[in-house]
Amino acid sequence: MPQRQRYLFVCINRRAEDNPKGSCTARGSEEVHRALKEQLAARGLAKVEARVCTSSCLDQCSSGVTILVEPDHFFYGRVTVSDVPEIVEGIANDRRVERLVLTAEDLEKG
Ligand code: FES
Structure with missing residues (x-):
């Protein structure tokens, strides 16, 4: 299998329901992961452009x-x-979806 141009790592960490930190899985990350895989494959991008992990x-x-x-x-x-x-369209056209990119301020919060 050739190396892809990009690798997208989707957090699927899960925490207990009552954990104040929450978790990506509680916010729907498994569905996001599945949809990314399906839509990249449907566009023929999964084997060359982007691998979703x-x-x-x-x-x-x-x-x-x-x-x-x-x-x-x-x-x-x-x-x-x-x-x-x-996001898939952005991968096809080699551009980011700027409105979703975390800012320095976001990263600071963790
Ligand atoms: S739970 Fe997803 S980044 Fe920490």
């Missing part, structure tokens, strides 16, 4: 659902299933 906690819990994009090295945050088509 699950990840443990990426330490950006307050901005979950969090996705780390490598090798570009930025985070998408507060991602929902409805954002997935735009």
